[in-house]
Each structure stands twice: as C-alpha cells, then as structure tokens.
Amino acid sequence: MDFVSFLPSVGGFAMTVLAFIVALSVIVFVHEYGHYIVGRWSGIKAEIFSLGFGPVLAAWTDKRGTRWQIAALPFGGYVKFLGDSDAASGKDAEGIEDLSSDERRHTMHGAPLWARTATVAAGPVANFILSILVFGGVVMATGVATEEPAVGDVKPMPAEIAVGLEPGDRIAAIDGVQTPDYTAFYEYAREAAPTPQKDYTVARAGTETTVPGPFPLPPLIETVQPQSAALSAGLQAGDLIRAVDGQPIWAFHQLQEIVAASDGAPLGLTVWRAGEELEFKLIPKLVDLPNGEGGWEQRTMIGISGGTFFEPRTYTPGPVEALGLGVDRTWAVVNGSLSGLWHMVTGAISACNLQGPIGIAETSGAAARQGLESFVWFIAVLSTAVGLLNLFPVPVLDGGHLVFFGYEAVTGRPPSDKALRIMMAIGLALILTLMVFALTNDLFCP
Numbered sequence: 524m525d526f527v528s529f530l531p532s533v534g535g536f537a538m539t540v541l542a543f544i545v546a547l548s549v550i551v552f553v554h555e556y557g558h559y560i561v562g563r564w565s566g567i568k569a570e571i572f573s574l575g576f577g578p579v580l581a582a583w584t585d586k587r588g589t590r591w592q593i594a595a596l597p598f599g600g601y602v603k604f605l606g607d608s609d610a611a612s613g614k615d616a617e618g619i620e621d622l623s624s625d626e627r628r629h630t631m632h633g634a635p636l637w638a639r640t641a642t643v644a645a646g647p648v649a650n651f652i653l654s655i656l657v658f659g660g661v662v663m664a665t666g667v668a669t670e671e672p673a674v675g676d677v678k679p680m681p682a683e684i685a686v687g688l689e690p691g692d693r694i695a696a697i698d699g700v701q702t703p704d705y706t707a708f709y710e711y712a713r714e715a716a717p718t719p720q721k722d723y724t725v726a727r728a729g730t731e732t733t734v735p736g737p738f739p740l741p742p743l744i745e746t747v748q749p750q751s752a753a754l755s756a757g758l759q760a761g762d763l764i765r766a767v768d769g770q771p772i773w774a775f776h777q778l779q780e781i782v783a784a785s786d787g788a789p790l791g792l793t794v795w796r797a798g799e800e801l802e803f804k805l806i807p808k809l810v811d812l813p814n815g816e817g818g819w820e821q822r823t824m825i826g827i828s829g830g831t832f833f834e835p836r837t838y839t840p841g842p843v844e845a846l847g848l849g850v851d852r853t854w855a856v857v858n859g860s861l862s863g864l865w866h867m868v869t870g871a872i873s874a875c876n877l878q879g880p881i882g883i884a885e886t887s888g889a890a891a892r893q894g895l896e897s898f899v900w901f902i903a904v905l906s907t908a909v910g911l912l913n914l915f916p917v918p919v920l921d922g923g924h925l926v927f928f929g930y931e932a933v934t935g936r937p938p939s940d941k942a943l944r945i946m947m948a949i950g951l952a953l954i955l956t957l958m959v960f961a962l963t964n965d966l967f968c969p
Contacts, residue, residue, distance in 0.1 A: 539888030542898065543880075544597045546887045548574060550650065550906045551600040554913070557649025558602045558642055563587075565638035568629040571603040598880070604642075606630025636931060643924045650910030651853055657903035659842075659849030661896060666837025667848075672708045673836035674725075680737060680763065680832060681795050687734025688723060688833060695731060696724035697739060712739040717774035737832050742778045744827045746897070749889035750882065751826020756805035758794065758827065760893060765800070766793040775829035782807050783823050790825070808969070811872040813859060819872045856907040875968035879961030918943075918950025 552574055559569050568588070573579075575594030582592035606619045606627070619630060627633035631642070672694040680686055688694075694702050698721055702708040715721075715738075723736045742764035747753050766772060767781050768791050782790065785807050792803045807823045814820045840848065866872045878886070883905070890901035914922040923946070931937045938946070 538891065539884050542887040542891035543884035546898070546902050546905060547599075548597055549902055550653070550909050553649050553653045553906065554646045554909060555600045555602050557645035557647075557652075559589075561645035562602070562604060562631070562638075562642040565634060565642055566629055567631055567634050567638060567642055568605040569602050570605055570607075571601075573603070574600045576600075604631040606632045636928060640925065640928045643921050643928070646921050647910040647913045650906045650913070654853045654856070654903040654907040654910070655846060655849035657849070657899055657906070658852040659845035659847075661900055661903075662848050663839060663842070663845045665896065667840050667844075668705065668835035668837055670704050672702055672705055674833045675836040676834040678743065678832055678834065679761065679797070681765075681798075684737050685720060685735040686737065686832070688725060688736050689727065691836075692723075692725040692727050692734075694723055695726050698722050699724075708739060712774070713776065715739075717772070717777050719773050738773045739831060740775045740829055741832050742772050742775045743829055743832060745830035746828045747889075747893065748826035748828070749886040751824070752805040752808050753826040754889055756792075756803045758792075758803060758805075758825075759796065761796070763795040764792050765795055767791070769793075778829075782825055785823060787823060811863075811866075811876055813862065817862065819862070819866050821872075852903075853907050856904055857911055860908055860911055873968075874960075875964050877961050877964055879958065879963075879965040881962065881965035917953055918946040919954055920950065923947075923950055 555572060555574070559572055562569055570588070571590045571592065573592050573594055575597045576599060577594050577596040579592045579594050582590055584590045606622070607630075608618075619627060619632060622630065622633075631639060634642075674688050674690055674692045674694070676690050677686055677688055694708065696702055697708075697711055698715070700707075700711050700715075702711060717738055719737070720735050721738060722733050724731055724733050744753075744758060744760050744762045744764070746760055747758055764772065764778055767778065770781070772778055772781070787807055787809065789804055789806050792805065794801045794803055805825055807825050809821050810824045810826075811819050812822055812824075863872070863876060867874050867876060887898070887901060887905075891898040913920050914925075916922045916926045918924075918927075927938055927943070937943075
C-alpha cells in the first residue's frame with residue numbers, strides 16, 4: 524500500500540498532519556544534506572545531522588564520526604559542524620581554542636572562506652535542485668500535450684451528452700472553425716456561444732468525419748484548490764457542474780462570470796458525479812491573484828480550475844527538455860513568491876496571503892487527498908519556497924551567513940564575535956515575529 528492510498532484510512536486531521544510531516548521531512552532532509560555533503564567535500568567535519576528537534580527518538584554514528592538522529596519535533600533540522608556551539612552554527616570560541624591548527628581547519632569557523640560559503644549556500648541550492656528534478660520528473664511521467672489538439676482519452680460525461688470523439692482523434696475544426704493548434708482551440712472556446720453540443724470535425728484513420736461533443740471547455744473540474752470554498756463544500760476533481768442556482772451552464776467561462784458577479788453571495792451548484800446528481804452550497808471568496816503583467820488583482824473565486832472534456836494526447840519529453848521545464852517551473856515559483864511578498868509589504872495585497880504552519884499543513888493534506896502527483900508537486904513548490912526563504916539576508920538564515928561571508932571577503936576579516944551574537948539575536952527575533960504573524964493569519968484570516 525503506497526502513502527497516498529493509505530491516507531483515506533486515517534482521519535482528516537491525522538491525514539493533514541501526516542502529509543505535512545512527510546512533506547516537511549523530505550524538504551528539510553534535502554536542505555540539510557546539501558549542507559552536510561558539500562561541507563564534507565570541503566573538509567568540514569559534521570558532528571550531528573538531525574532531522575527534527577527535541578528529544579532524540581533514534582540515532583546512529585557512521586564511520587566518519589557523524590551522529591545521525593531523528594528527533595521528536597519534526598519541524599526542521601540541522602547539521603552541527605565541528606566548532607559550532609548550537610544548531611544555528613554559532614561559534615564555540617572556547618572549544619575552537621583547544622583545537623590544533625589542523626583540527627581547526629575542519630571546523631565551520633576555521634575553514635577557508637570558499638568552503639564555508641559553498642557549505643552554507645548548498646542548503647538552498649539543494650532545495651532548488653529537488654524542485655527542478657521533481658517538476659521535470661512529473662512532466663516526464665505525465666507527458667506534454669502535443670501541439671495539435673488530439674484526444675488521448677475521453678473523460679466521463681453524463682449519458683445524455685453525446686460524445687462521439689475517440690482516443691486518437693485529432694480535432695481539425697469545431698462548428699466549422701479550424702483548430703490547427705491549441706491556441707486556436709482555446710480562442711474558439713473563449714469566443715463561441717455556450718451550447719450543450721458542438722460539431723467536431725476530426726481526423727480519424729486517415730479520413731475526416733464529423734461527430735458530436737460537449738462544449739470544448741465545459742464546467743468540468745480539473746483541480747480543486749486547497750483552502751478554497753470548493754474544497755470546503757466537498758467538490759472533487761472530475762465533477763461536472765450542470766447548473767448554478769438552477770441556471771443551466773455548458774461552458775467553464777459561464778461559471779466564472781456567475782461567480783465574479785456573485786459579489787460573495789452564496790451559490791447553489793448542481794453537480795454530476797459518476798452518474799449521480801448532487802447539490803452543493805458554497806460562498807465564493809475574494810482572492811489575490813497575479814494579473815500576468817507583474818501586478819496583482821482581486822477576483823471572486825470558488826477555487827477550481829477547468830480543462831477540456833478529454834485528456835490531451837501527450838508525448839514523453841527527453842531528460843534535457845524535462846529539466847528545462849523543471850527550471851522554468853521553479854523560476855516561476857520564485858518569481859511569484861517574490862512578487863507576492865513585495866506586494867504584501869507595500870500593501871497592494873492582503874497580508875493574509877502569508878501562510879503559517881497551520882495553513883501549510885492544510886495545503887499539504889489537501890494536496891495529498893488529490894493524489895500522489897498533486898502531493899509530489901506540492902513538495903516541489905514548498906521546497907522552492909524553503910530554498911528562497913533561506914536565502915533572505917537575515918541573520919540565523921543561510922542568507923544572513925552569506926552576507927557575513929561577503930563582508931569578510933570585502934574587508935578581509937569576519938565580523939566580531941560580539942557583533943555576530945547581537946545580529947543573530949536580532950535575526951532570531953525577526954524570524955519568531957514572522958512565525959507568530961503567519962500563525963495569527965492561519966487562525967484569524969478568512
């Protein structure tokens with residue numbers, strides 16, 4: 524039994540906690556292993572590699588003398604190098620004085636500047652590498668849609684909706700409008716009048732034939748967003764929304780228009796799910812979203828994404844193309860995160876967009892419930908965020924240490940021990956303040 528198939532057998536709260544611990548443990552291990560392995564390659568001895576904090580649950584010592592341990596509180600981890608006074612790489616001045624010059628070379632504080640810089644930077648870099656590999660791996664596993672709109676498989680639809688398309692069909696036209704590529708396909712879906720049925724001209728077995736099918740982009744749920752009105756109401760991927768407040772709809776953009784015009788008023792949805800018609804009630808939320816032009820805008824949404832009524836035909840990209848797509852996706856997460864933080868700081872969007880541990884845990888649980896692909900994708904997104912956060916120039920974080928190393932490179936000497944202690948205390952206070960603020964968001968933001 525794999526991890527995701529096991530989740531439904533536990534309660535909703537337990538599922539959320541388990542998913543959060545698994546996701547965070549993977550990300551923390553990769554981050555700390557980046558520090559550890561580059562430190563080892565650079566000649567810096569690691570005394571302790573800890574996954575978690577607090578009481579030690581299990582531990583063993585390897586042949587290099589590094590103690591590997593799993594601790595009770597799974598909310599982070601650390602590598603304690605020789606000469607460190609604590610998990611934040613504070614300097615053990617007295618201990619270092621008792622070491623020989625050769626032994627001092629193997630401490631974090633006595634190693635050359637290049638070795639310390641590489642070791643500290645390796646944590647965030649490892650997070651980015653994990654994200655790139657996961658994003659690229661998911662793309663290789665699921666495939667990339669071909670340029671021509673072609674049917675890989677037809678999604679389940681109600682019996683009364685005629686679907687004459689078959690796997691392998693290439694869609695040449697819809698209601699006589701040529702669709703040579705997905706750009707034309709989606710343009711037609713945006714501009715065409717919503718109707719229950721459309722005529723599709725398809726290339727099949729060397730000939731063209733016309734068959735019936737639903738609207739190209741029906742109100743069919745592709746994904747349900749975590750912490751959304753749709754998720755709270757119980758909507759699921761694969762649901763087809765037939766009507767809103769009794770008004771029949773056939774196109775996804777009809778649903779978007781109705782939700783946008785609702786001004787947050789409750790909506791009643793009639794939904795087809797696996798042969799049954801179900802009724803749901805939900806209240807749309809006002810959400811801050813990127814506008815595609817470097818800014819942000821507010822939209823009233825229920826938290827679902829749509830797609831075509833068929834699974835597109837795909838091809839498997841090669842490793843180089845997949846890695847390139849992984850890099851693009853990782854950069855998009857970095858860019859979106861920085862843009863969001865900037866707009867929160869300037870007051871352009873609500874500070875409630877900053878999630879704390881409870882919000883992240885809820886998101887991880889929601890991602891796990893939607894399947895292994897969704898959960899693995901979430902791990903990659905969170906890994907990128909953790910790598911980016913650690914690069915911020917705040918003492919205690921990796922970025923703060925890199926700033927200290929930059930000062931040393933310019934002046935020829937490191938900051939004094941007293942200055943480091945003061946700055947580390949300030950950095951710790953800033954991080955704790957941010958954590959309390961994010962936790963407050965989790966508890967009190969709508």
